[in-house]
Amino acid sequence: MKTQPPAPGRPLDHPSRDQIRLEDVLHALADPLRLKIVHKLAVDCGGHACSDFDLPVSKSTTTHHFRVLRESGVIAQEYQGTSKVSELRREDLDALFPGLLDSVLAACGRRFAAADG
Template sequence: MARPRTAPRTVEHPDLSQVSLQQALEALVDPVRRTVVAQLVGAGQDLSCGTFVAPVSLSTLTHHFNVLREAGVIRQYYVGTTKMNALRTDEMDTRFPGLLSAVLAAEAAEGA
């Protein structure tokens, strides 16, 4: 008997028109989440969850990915069994013009 096919794994993402400025700001206020966003920008490409450097456990990092995804900051998708992360830069800039760049510039200035 043939094994039943399974549906590809998918991740739900919010329509950014339904994300409030408050929700976006709350997602970006946490230093671990800003580090995730900064690493995505610095890489210039999508990154798997396991490639991020963060001062928290993997389960806590998963929570941070979920908060960023639910606020529309990142898009997550699977390549095989690997969960990838991508910034929703264009969509965020349309919904909240300049927010991501301002937060990242402030983060860089604070770190210098």
């Protein structure tokens, strides 16, 4: 998904590539639930509705986590019908912070594998 203007009447704020700041990205990635979201988006590729994520928190808390990820520039979201579909902004993050996302995702993969094993 390219970072495009949202559907009319339903705006979602996204920073442009040049507005993405390292400290905002690191803050967004500092939360375990947000890391779980980012990992799923990276592994499963493509867009996912918020309801595709099985998070052990309320709907309002889930919405908060997605908003933090979107406003920091880690994900892009767009409305498809009544659902918000999220996609990782990998191209933008890799261009701005080479190797950061790969390192974070590798660490997540090891952590999630250890938790499952």
